[in-house]
Amino acid sequence: xxxxxxxxxxxxxxxLLAATTCALLGNFLVLRKLSLMGDxxxxxxxxxxxxxxxxxxxxxxxxMFLGAAAAGVFTAVLVEIIKKLxxxxxxxxxxxxxxxxxxxxxxxxxxxxxxxxxxxxxVLHGQLEGLVWYGHPETWRDAFTPQSLAGVPREIWTQLGMxxxxxxxxxVLFKELRIAAFDAGLATALGINASAMHFAxxxxxxxxxxxxxxxxxxxxxxxxLICPAATARLLTDRxxxxxxxxLAAAVLSTVAGYTGASAIPALFNLPAVSAAGSMTxxxxxxxxxxxxxxxxxxxxxxxxxxxxxxxxxxxxxxLGVLFRQREAGEPESSIQELAAAxxxxxxxxxxxLATQAGLVSRAGARVALTEPGIExxxxxxxxxxxxxxxxxxxxxxxxxxxxxxxxxLEHLETSPPEGPVADPHGREIPSPxxxx
Amino acid sequence: xxxxxxxxxxxxxxxxxxxxHSEHNPLSVHAVTxxxxxxxxxxxxxxxxxxxRLVAIVGPNGAGKSTLVKACLGLVPRAAGQVEFWGGSYxxxxxxxxxxxxxxxxxxxxxxxxxxxxxxGRYRKIGWCRPVSRSHKRAATACLxxxxxxxxxxxxxxxxSGGQQQRVFLARALAQEADLYFMDEPFAGVDAATERAIVxxxxxxxxxxxxxxxxxxxLQTVRTYFDDIVMLNMRVVATGPxxxxxxxxxxxxxxxxxxxxxxxxxxxxxxxxxxxx
Numbered sequence: 001x002x003x004x005x006x007x008x009x010x011x012x013x014x015x016l017l018a019a020t021t022c023a024l025l026g027n028f029l030v031l032r033k034l035s036l037m038g039d040x041x042x043x044x045x046x047x048x049x050x051x052x053x054x055x056x057x058x059x060x061x062x063x064m065f066l067g068a069a070a071a072g073v074f075t076a077v078l079v080e081i082i083k084k085l086x087x088x089x090x091x092x093x094x095x096x097x098x099x100x101x102x103x104x105x106x107x108x109x110x111x112x113x114x115x116x117x118x119x120x121x122x123v124l125h126g127q128l129e130g131l132v133w134y135g136h137p138e139t140w141r142d143a144f145t146p147q148s149l150a151g152v153p154r155e156i157w158t159q160l161g162m163x164x165x166x167x168x169x170x171x172v173l174f175k176e177l178r179i180a181a182f183d184a185g186l187a188t189a190l191g192i193n194a195s196a197m198h199f200a201x202x203x204x205x206x207x208x209x210x211x212x213x214x215x216x217x218x219x220x221x222x223x224x225l226i227c228p229a230a231t232a233r234l235l236t237d238r239x240x241x242x243x244x245x246x247l248a249a250a251v252l253s254t255v256a257g258y259t260g261a262s263a264i265p266a267l268f269n270l271p272a273v274s275a276a277g278s279m280t281x282x283x284x285x286x287x288x289x290x291x292x293x294x295x296x297x298x299x300x301x302x303x304x305x306x307x308x309x310x311x312x313x314x315x316x317x318x319l320g321v322l323f324r325q326r327e328a329g330e331p332e333s334s335i336q337e338l339a340a341a342x343x344x345x346x347x348x349x350x351x352x353l354a355t356q357a358g359l360v361s362r363a364g365a366r367v368a369l370t371e372p373g374i375e376x377x378x379x380x381x382x383x384x385x386x387x388x389x390x391x392x393x394x395x396x397x398x399x400x401x402x403x404x405x406x407x408x409l410e411h412l413e414t415s416p417p418e419g420p421v422a423d424p425h426g427r428e429i430p431s432p433x434x435x436x
Numbered sequence: 437x438x439x440x441x442x443x444x445x446x447x448x449x450x451x452x453x454x455x456x457h458s459e460h461n462p463l464s465v466h467a468v469t470x471x472x473x474x475x476x477x478x479x480x481x482x483x484x485x486x487x488x489r490l491v492a493i494v495g496p497n498g499a500g501k502s503t504l505v506k507a508c509l510g511l512v513p514r515a516a517g518q519v520e521f522w523g524g525s526y527x528x529x530x531x532x533x534x535x536x537x538x539x540x541x542x543x544x545x546x547x548x549x550x551x552x553x554x555x556x557g558r559y560r561k562i563g564w565c566r567p568v569s570r571s572h573k574r575a576a577t578a579c580l581x582x583x584x585x586x587x588x589x590x591x592x593x594x595x596x597s598g599g600q601q602q603r604v605f606l607a608r609a610l611a612q613e614a615d616l617y618f619m620d621e622p623f624a625g626v627d628a629a630t631e632r633a634i635v636x637x638x639x640x641x642x643x644x645x646x647x648x649x650x651x652x653x654x655l656q657t658v659r660t661y662f663d664d665i666v667m668l669n670m671r672v673v674a675t676g677p678x679x680x681x682x683x684x685x686x687x688x689x690x691x692x693x694x695x696x697x698x699x700x701x702x703x704x705x706x707x708x709x710x711x712x713x
Contacts, residue, residue, distance in 0.1 A: 172565045173564075178556075179559055182543070183556065185511055186537060188511055189510075189511060189530070190559055191560060192559065237592035
C-alpha cells in the first residue's frame with residue numbers, strides 16, 4: 001500500500017496508541033479475571049456522556065471526558081456493590097451493571113438529547129479514517145513546526161497523554177499491582193490496600209476507555225483490553241515479560257489490521273473495510289495463533305508432548321516385556337510373541353522406534369535387548385516391582401490388584417521408595433544398573 | 437478534658453485491668469466480635485499471646501478460626517473489640533507482623549516464579565513504587581533456601597507441588613522478618629517432608645523469641661508441635677498452655693456441640709437483622 005502522511009499517519013498512530021494503552025492495562029484485568037470490565041466500562045460511559053452533555057449544555061470535549069470517566073468509576077463501584085449485596089459472581093455483576101447503564105444512556109438520549117448526533121456506528125467502530133492531518137508537512141523536518149502541530153487532531157494528544165499516564169501508573173506501581181492481584185489478603189496486611197488498588201486500576205481503565213474510544217470505537221477498546229494480554233499469557237510465565245509481549249501483540253495486530261483493512265479487500269477488488277474493525281479481527285487472529293502454536297501451552301505443543309510421552313511409554317512397555325522374557329530364559333522374542341504379550345498395542349512401531357534408539361536389535365523377525373536396552377529394562381522392571389511393593393505394603397492394595405496400577409506408575413518421573421529384593425509376587429526386584 | 441480523649445483513656449484502662457495484658461505481649465485480643473451479614477462468626481473473643489510461643493487455634497469447621505486471624509489483621513471489619521500488638525495498634529506494628537493466608541486463597545496459575553512470591557514478603561521493607569533490588573532478592577533466596585526450595589526459585593508457581601507451594605508461602609513469611617506470625621492452615625494437604633520442614637522452621641522462629649499463631653486441624657499433633665492453644669468455637673472455649681488446657685473435657689466442649697444455644701441465638705440475631713428495615 002502507499003503510505004500517505006496526511007491520510008494514514010494519524011489513523012495508524014491513533015490505533016497504536018489505543019492498542020498499547022489498553023493492552024498495558026488489560027494484563028491486570030485478565031489476571032484478575034475481570035476481562036469483562038473493559039466491556040462493562042466502555043458501554044456504561046454512554047449515560048455519563050449524555051449526563052455531562054445535559055448538565056454542561058455543550059459538547060465540550062473536556063466536560064464529556066469527565067462525564068465518561070465518572071461513569072466508568074461509577075460502573076466499577078456498582079459492580080462491587082452488586083457483587084457484594086446481590087451475592088452473585090463477578091461476571092453476572094458486570095453484565096447487569098453494563099447492560100442497565102447502557103440502556104439508561106439510550107433512554108437519556110431519547111429524553112434529553114434527541115438533537116445530538118450520536119452515531120451508533122461511530123461508537124462501535126470509531127472514526128479512525130477521519131483523523132486526517134490537515135496542513136501536514138512536506139518533509140519530516142517540518143513536522144514539528146507550529147502550523148504542522150496545529151493540524152494534529154485533538155484525539156491524538158488525548159491518547160498520547162493517556163498512554164503516558166497508563167505507562168506511568170503500571171511502571172511505578174507494578175509491584176503493588178502484582179501483589180494486589182495475586183494475594184489481596186497479604187497485600188492489605190502489608191499496608192497495600194488491595195481494594196484501593198482495584199479502584200485505582202478501574203479509574204485508569206475507565207479513563208483509557210474514554211480516551212481511546214472516540215477515535216477507535218468501543219469494539220477495538222474491548223478487544224485490546226483482552227486479546228493482547230491473553231495472547232501474551234500463553235507465551236510466558238513471567239508477569240513483566242507478559243506485559244512487554246502484550247504490547248508487542250498490540251502493535252502487531254494494529255499494524256497488520258490497518259494494512260489488511262485496505263490490502264486484503266483490494267485483492268478481491270473490494271473497497272477497504274473499517275480499520276478499527278480490521279485491527280480487532282487481527283488481535284483475535286493473533287490470539288488464535290497463540291492458542292494453537294504457543295511453545296508450551298499451545299495445542300500443537302500439547303499434542304507433540306502427548307505423542308512423545310505415548311512413544312516413550314510404548315518403548316518402555318516393549319522393553320518390559322522383553323526383559324521379563326529374558327528373565328524366563330528367552331533372550332529373543334518374535335514379533336508375534338510380543339504382539340500377543342502386548343494386546344492392542346502398536347508392536348511393529350514400538351520395535352522400529354526401539355531399534356532406532358539402539359535399545360533392541362532385530363534379526364529377521366527375532367527381537368532381542370541390546371546392552372542399553374537391558375539397562376533401561378532393569379530400571380523399568382525395578383520401578384514396576386517397587387511400586388507393587390509400595391501399593392501392597394503402604395497403600396493397602398491386595399497383591400493381585402497391583403499389576404495394573406504399577407503399569408501406570410512405572411512411567412512416572414517420581415521414583416518409588418526403596419524396598420526389599422522381592423516384589424509381592426515373589427519375583428526378584430533387580431538392583432539398579434551400576435551406571436546410575 | 438475532651439470526651440474523645442476521655443473515652444480512649446477508659447478503653448485503655450479496661451485493657452490494662454486484665455492482668456495478662458502487657459506491652460511485652462505480641463498480641464492481645466480483647467472482646468472481639470465479627471459478624472457476616474449480621475450473624476456473629478466470633479463472639480466476644482479474648483486471648484493473649486506471649487513472646488516466643490507456638491500457639492495453635494483449633495476448633496470445628498465454621499468455628500471462626502480464619503475469621504479471627506483476618507480480624508486481627510484488619511482484613512475483615514470488627515463489629516466490636518480491640519486487637520493490640522505490643523500494646524499498640526496494627527498500623528504501627530505492620531512491619532513486625534507476618535501472614536500466611538490459606539493456600540487456596542490465591543491463583544497458583546499467576547505468572548510469577550517462586551522467588552517473585554517470596555519477594556512479596558519484602559514489599560513493605562522495599563516501600564511503595566520502588567523496584568525489588570538485588571539485595572532484597574538475595575534475602576528472599578536465602579528464605580527459599582531455609583525451606584529447602586532454593587533450586588526451584590525460578591520455577592513458575594503452578595509447576596510446584598502442593599507441599600512446595602505451601603513452603604513458598606512459608607518462605608515468603610520468613611522474608612517478612614516479622615516477630616509475630618499468623619499462619620492459616622499451613623499443614624493442610626501437605627506431604628510429610630513439607631510438614632517436617634514447616635515444624636522445623638516454626639521451632640527456629642520460637643527459638644529466636646518470635647511467636648506464631650497457627651490455625652490447625654490435626655488434633656493428633658497439637659501436643660508435639662505447640663506450646664499454647666486457643667480452643668475456639670465462636671467463643672474461646674479455653675486458652676492456655678497445651679498441657680493444661682488441651683483436655684478431653686475442653687475438646688468435648690469445643691467440638692461436642694455444647695454451644696448449640698449460642699448458635700441458635702446467633703441465628704436469631706441474623707434473622708432479626710434481616711427483618712429490620
